[in-house]
Amino acid sequence: MLLIALLSLQGCSLKNSKQAENLEQNESISELARKSGLDLPESTIRAKKNFAQTNDSWQYLISLFAIPPVDDALIEKQLKWYLAHPEYIATIQTRAEPYLYHIIKQVEAKGLPGELALLPAVESGFKAHAYSRAKAAGLWQFIPSTGRLYGLDQNWWYDGRRDVYASTDAATSYLKKLGGIFDNDWLLALASYNAGMGTVGRSIKRNAANNKATDFWSLKLPRETRNYVPRLLALAKIFANAEHYGISLKSQPHKPAFAAINIGSQLELAKAAQLSNTTVKQLLHLNPGLSRGYTPPQGPHRLLIPIDSAELFKKNLAALPVDQRVQWKRHKIKAGENLGMIARRYKTQIVAIREVNHLANNNIRAGKHLLIPVATNQTPEKPFTQASHECSP
Template identity: 55%
Template sequence: MSGCAQQSPSHIAISEMPPTLQSPYERLHPAKPAKRYEPANDLVAAIKKAQHDTVWERLVALYSLPTIDNERVERQLQWYLSHPEYIERIQQRAEPYLYFILDEVEAKKIPGEMALLPAVESAFRPTAYSSSHASGLWQFIPSTGRLFGLKQNWWYDGRRDIIASTRAATRYLKELSEEFDNDWLLALASYNAGKGNIRKAIDHNKAQQRNTDYWSLNLRRETMDYVPRLLAIAKIFADPDQYDIALHDIPNQPYFEVVNIKSQLDLSKAVEMAQTPIDDFLVLNPAFNRWSTDPDGPHRLLIPVDKADQFKQKLDSLPEKERMKWVRHKIQPGENLSIIAQKHNSSIPAIKTSNHLSSNRIRAGKYLLIPVSQRGLNSRPFSKKQNSGRLVYTVKKGDTFWQIARKFSVSSKDLARWNQLSLNKPLYPGQKLIIKQTSAAAIAAGRTLPLGG
């Protein structure tokens, strides 16, 4: 079991950097176990939170992982510094979420560095979707998501829910740290590779009478680079002036308010009442697979704090009949739920839920209520397999499959397959690579995905 799966997610994939099992520095200076973060009581913690003007100050104040200087961390650090546009994008994308993530980090009493894990997992893209079916900011695969209570159905995917997925991920990380005696580096490695694989690596080292800390384990290349990536990005945000990095001024205050909508609501109506651009609305509410919220909940929306009061007022005055638009369908002879669902761009589960049907049996002459979009919006706001053409990328000096894949939110394996190349074969400057533009790749390239697809 792992959060981001044992298969390579699209933004991590297999690094082309050569594996370094243990540097001379690491042999002489093995990493010490991580210090456990012990917060003050609730009142003192609240006072300390209020003392920070920006989320960056608050973030760094919560750091508690040991400082590690070795070749693997340095290599990742240099990659980040040679791609300042990537650090810029991470900051822009993190702004709506970081305050809330820090709240959960503090509540779980885990190191502040964990708040930056979405930078490694998804580059803070809540719609990130990998070839191994990992999804969301924290890149849960379906099975692990369900294990941690993340509902996934035709209407909604909790792995993309900012609230639900963050709470699940921080809980999972907490459990992994306890599994490995509060060694957070092993917990992070387990989040990437699965705790079973980390246990096997530890047992192997024990049998060889070798050290069993993270830096001494012989792991797959992706996991060898995974923890250094987090340590490197945390190091940059801890001392941006040293690395000539300008930080966005993100105030240490809530970006959104959680609003209880009580029952199913058409998203186009919600956007209208929030007076918020569709793209901005979906940044906060990316969990919906369709044009409406799930009839069975969760019945909540995240609304920008400056729009929340007016949204709640309009919601309170909204007539029940205007929350959703329904089509009354008379069942014709020979029709079944599959035919009716296809006709109305719906699904069998959605029709059954809306009409309280316990089976697929229906009778000609009876009526069904079918929920439809009030604005004629496409049924699927986020299409996982949407293609919108191709890009041709020219390889630059120092580029690797992993770096290019991360830039365009695709997997290294797909990138190699599209170009009929081997992952083991080095790239050369000037080489042309075809990149198929999924919706995630389009977002990474600077385009936004509208509500209609």
């Protein structure tokens, strides 16, 4: 059985194990899938000219659009919803501002159609902290298992699925792989991103066995997936033809909003805010993968810093003594105490105390001292568990 069929990155509400079933190894999806051409529509050619004049990120993104236009009733339905809610179009543009340049660069570097940079609008409403009832998280809505398969660590300190930097690399890598499997038929790739390759592959094989067409529009797929792909296509159509639809695209200079800085070891966010002359709130907005008031002890030792503060941060961090990077409480163990009692007292977890103090197990001795990971400006105990997922109109 193919390992790749296990890598079913689920979108929106279709997140269950059945959709991660393998395709048979002797079946080639690429032989059955319809190949898509990449002719640029007139609106995209116009966008290229607009970008040359404005150096605007949205115009640049539109110039990368490469999925051939399609007329379909499902696209029209989604398009009408968006046009009836112009405030939503404005909202996702605002939310995308800190992340857009980085997403575009990753999409472009991997040779993906520009339309895929809009996928976070469909998946999470461009909320980097989004967490769905199906336990999918982040801009790209990775479920836990697929996140781990793509190297996105998830622990008490950190959730890589919400890490803008790491999750964007993981999602675009996954989409690139899907594109290769489906011979660059991006509608089938998107359907698989949502429903899983097993679901799409089985539908393709059924149609092929019955001498039916195997393109997205001809397949029998779950209702959510049938709407999911048109939702993205409708949004891309609006962006590509904003003037025609009376939609205003915000101007955004095509340049980085943040710098990814290797900090080398653990750092308290309150200290990072001081060093960069920003706020903890600002840093959490760029680093929503940090579930506590610290970067993880074991890494990744990377912090996204607003671009205008990056040089100041690096200069101040270099001058900061290592022993001042974190300021934790020192607890003297009393007779009768155990790690569970201590963790509850400081509103932390046993695993965190063990990791910081390099404890092999839960055994502790009275009279000894423990370092307790409690941040100066602590984030909420469960900062990103709200069901803020916005995957559909």
